[in-house]
Amino acid sequence: xxxxxxxxxxxxxxxxxxxxxxxxxxxxxxxxxxxxxxxxxxxxxxxxxxxxxxxxxxxxxxxxxxxxxxxxxxxxxxxxxxxxxxxxxxxxxxxxxxxxxxxxxxxxxxxxxxxxxxxxxxxxxxxxxxxxxxxxxxxxxxxxxxxxxxxxxxxxxxxxxxxxxxxxxxxxxxxxxxxxxxxxxxxxxxxxxxxxxxxxxxxxxxxxxxxxxxxxxxxxxxxxxxxxxxxxxxxxxxxxxxxxxxxxxxxxxxxxxxxxxxxxxxxxxxxxxxxxxxxxxxxxxxxxxxxxxxxxxxxxxxxxxxxxxxxxxxxxxxxxxxxxxxxxxxxxxxxxxxxxxxxxxxxxxxxxxxxxxxxxxxxxxxxxxxxxxxxxxxxxxxxxxxxxxxxxxxxxxxxxxxxxxxxxxxxxxxxxxxxxxxxxxxxxxxxxxxxxxxxxxxxxxxxxxxxxxxxxxxxxxxxxxxxxxxxxxxxxxxxxxxxxxxxxxxxxxxxxxxxxxxxxxxxxxxxxxxxxxxxxxxxxxxxxx
Amino acid sequence: xxxxxxxxxxxxxxxxxxxxxxxxxxxxxxxxxxxxxxxxxxxxxxxxxxxxxxxxxxxxxxxxxxxxxxxxxxxxxxxxxxxxxxxxxxxxxxxxxxxxxxxxxxxxxxxxxxxxxxxxxxxxxxxxxxxxxxxxxxxxxxxxxxxxxxxxxxxxxxxxxxxxxxxxxxxxxxxxxxxxxxxxxxxxxxxxxxxxxxxxxxxxxxxxxxxxxxxxxxxxxxxxxxxxxxxxxxxxxxxxxxxxxxxxxxxxxxxxxxxxxxxxxxxxxxxxxxxxxxxxxxxxxxxxxxxxxxxxxxxxxxxxxxxxxxx
Numbered sequence: 001x002x003x004x005x006x007x008x009x010x011x012x013x014x015x016x017x018x019x020x021x022x023x024x025x026x027x028x029x030x031x032x033x034x035x036x037x038x039x040x041x042x043x044x045x046x047x048x049x050x051x052x053x054x055x056x057x058x059x060x061x062x063x064x065x066x067x068x069x070x071x072x073x074x075x076x077x078x079x080x081x082x083x084x085x086x087x088x089x090x091x092x093x094x095x096x097x098x099x100x101x102x103x104x105x106x107x108x109x110x111x112x113x114x115x116x117x118x119x120x121x122x123x124x125x126x127x128x129x130x131x132x133x134x135x136x137x138x139x140x141x142x143x144x145x146x147x148x149x150x151x152x153x154x155x156x157x158x159x160x161x162x163x164x165x166x167x168x169x170x171x172x173x174x175x176x177x178x179x180x181x182x183x184x185x186x187x188x189x190x191x192x193x194x195x196x197x198x199x200x201x202x203x204x205x206x207x208x209x210x211x212x213x214x215x216x217x218x219x220x221x222x223x224x225x226x227x228x229x230x231x232x233x234x235x236x237x238x239x240x241x242x243x244x245x246x247x248x249x250x251x252x253x254x255x256x257x258x259x260x261x262x263x264x265x266x267x268x269x270x271x272x273x274x275x276x277x278x279x280x281x282x283x284x285x286x287x288x289x290x291x292x293x294x295x296x297x298x299x300x301x302x303x304x305x306x307x308x309x310x311x312x313x314x315x316x317x318x319x320x321x322x323x324x325x326x327x328x329x330x331x332x333x334x335x336x337x338x339x340x341x342x343x344x345x346x347x348x349x350x351x352x353x354x355x356x357x358x359x360x361x362x363x364x365x366x367x368x369x370x371x372x373x374x375x376x377x378x379x380x381x382x383x384x385x386x387x388x389x390x391x392x393x394x395x396x397x398x399x400x401x402x403x404x405x406x407x408x409x410x411x412x413x414x415x416x417x418x419x420x421x422x423x424x425x426x427x428x429x430x431x432x433x434x435x436x437x438x439x440x441x442x443x444x445x446x447x448x449x450x451x452x453x454x455x456x457x458x459x460x461x462x463x464x465x466x467x468x469x470x471x472x473x474x475x476x477x478x479x480x481x482x483x484x485x486x487x488x489x490x491x492x493x494x495x496x497x498x499x500x501x502x503x504x505x506x507x508x509x510x511x512x513x514x515x516x517x518x519x520x521x522x523x524x525x526x527x528x529x
Numbered sequence: 530x531x532x533x534x535x536x537x538x539x540x541x542x543x544x545x546x547x548x549x550x551x552x553x554x555x556x557x558x559x560x561x562x563x564x565x566x567x568x569x570x571x572x573x574x575x576x577x578x579x580x581x582x583x584x585x586x587x588x589x590x591x592x593x594x595x596x597x598x599x600x601x602x603x604x605x606x607x608x609x610x611x612x613x614x615x616x617x618x619x620x621x622x623x624x625x626x627x628x629x630x631x632x633x634x635x636x637x638x639x640x641x642x643x644x645x646x647x648x649x650x651x652x653x654x655x656x657x658x659x660x661x662x663x664x665x666x667x668x669x670x671x672x673x674x675x676x677x678x679x680x681x682x683x684x685x686x687x688x689x690x691x692x693x694x695x696x697x698x699x700x701x702x703x704x705x706x707x708x709x710x711x712x713x714x715x716x717x718x719x720x721x722x723x724x725x726x727x728x729x730x731x732x733x734x735x736x737x738x739x740x741x742x743x744x745x746x747x748x749x750x751x752x753x754x755x756x757x758x759x760x761x762x763x764x765x766x767x768x769x770x771x772x773x774x775x776x777x778x779x780x781x782x783x784x785x786x787x788x789x790x791x792x793x794x795x796x797x798x799x800x801x802x803x804x805x806x807x808x809x810x811x812x813x814x815x816x817x818x819x820x821x822x823x824x825x826x827x828x829x830x831x832x833x834x835x836x837x838x839x840x
Contacts, residue, residue, distance in 0.1 A: 003637065007635055010631070010634055010635055011635075014620075014623075014631060018620065018622055018623070021622070022622070319618075322618030322619070323614055323616040323617065323618045324618040324619070324620065326582075326587060326612075326614040326616075327612060327613075327614060327618075327632070327676075327679070327680075328635075329586075329587045330585040330586065330587055330607065330610065330612035330614075330689075331607060331608075331632070331635045331636055332635065333604070510582070510587065510588065523549070
């Protein structure tokens, strides 16, 4: 027995040494985390662009509603003035500032912002008063003249003002034909049609654009239109906006996490959960991230199992084509050879994982030991306990268990397929159905993470090709009895696959031509070939 | 259980191997004595490789039995066997010495002993300078010598060599021949297959000629070659040999006829009978070569035909 195990170890050791003794291995293993990091950063950057990016440009409003367009324009203007004045209020004037900015800053200190905005609006709102009637005698008059002539400076000081992004074309009575021409020539982003009776119905209200996927302008304009219409309705109902908003306020629950009650609260009797001030705590973003730790483990598990099983299949085909396997089989049983190669590949993968952990931990440990302050986000991440979730012993231990089972299951399967093929291409073709099956738990990874006790994960956890990956994701939610049952079932299935693989491998590895598909494999198992 | 004192090294008994409907080996029965060189000869696809694979335990017979070094299960004596397959491969990225040591250790040697033995073999094969080179740097001939060293490193008492001379230059053929003969002197048994009949004739103590999975001829070389071949140069037609007593077959090209005669045939009487029928210019009596026997038994066209039986 020991001699058999020693032979298996020799095979594993040789395969591991050969795989890890190349420059390409180390280069690939070192580059992998770097490439992953770059992709993650790029992905986050791209996602942020998708979420927030806006197209800068002009729009036009065709108003059939008897003045709603004008009111929306004024609401936008009002918001711009509030934004700008808020900026001016919060910044200390500097000596280079124009006098109007200094005066406005002083005015904000003495006058309530809504009042000041209303005063300024009298001069700026549409339809605008005759410019010649505006004098510089008052602050509002001076401000309105300055506002109209210093748009660039305003954008520089308050980048959130609307005209930094969108500008309404004020040319009156443009026909639809002209607007379409401008759209086609990309001179405007789109135009809005406000129908008659828009206050009561959205029917016939349109946003016409060439890029129907780009909705940021429509969403932005809708927000102001909604506010104007709501204000009109509040006024007609004779209720103030504040009252109306209070009436409309949604009920919401703050997602929190139960924490162990302190000793004092445990000894006190009759206290309700609300009395126990420290029995819950607010869930941070990082803690939510920590909840996805099993899904991350599942992804890494899937990745390792498939990379490893594919390498194993490739090695088998190569050894078969060089006829080395014939010499090996004169010294060993086919199952010893398969086991040895499987362990060798597993050791190679664990070397890669160990290297990654080392590469990630090293800078953190070095930084901590020499007292380099962490980035605030990193510090917050460490303090949040998400790290504890990531390295929860339950996940780590089960990762090892399901890696062994999953890798053995798929490794034996792909080795057997590799043994009946004459070249890599044939092997890849034959492995396609297995790969398609195995990708299912990866596709369902997020839905399973969101409903770990659901029917789908429960059923999938009993289907051997899915078991390792699904179980990794839901292991914290599985009852012990089920867990043991699944473990026994998966182990039995893996041993069954090993037995089948041995049957196929023993005969397949010596075949010059691959057997015809499933029928050929069945014949090999049945021993009639 | 093994009994290394037995005089027999390998015994095939009614051994049969089928691949689907193809019979690769058909009730082969052989006894291979210890301390001999035994040749498996036959055309491509005859079943030689299949027999060798069964012998070393890579394949199992469909029916019948095989005893190797007196063991009923080859697995029990694997460490006493050295196998060199027909198509030879190396781990290209392994160093030469590591490759030889690896196979020594797989056969139960301690690392230190395997290294010492490997170094000795490298010197013997005049490859000591290549010890630390990677296998991919070797020429084809050198690679084959390294493979042979890996077969020999654990001092097997039974060597199974499938086409050991293919691809070797004459110098290396002599090196391999001397190694085989040395092993036999040490009372080891060497079983080899070859297409080169002259080599089998000069090296083997006994051979089996396998054709279409069946043993067509089997026995010591001298016995197989028993039976004379007579070359006759004459001026008559081939029909002059018709009805001559003791003549088994006649082939004639031009004026030269080759007569296969019965071993009991009296050559003096035969010569006299031929001279009575035609004018004889030359008359030579020889034993049949293995090559001639091979051609006779297998037939010219079949000798080169290939099937998948060796798969």
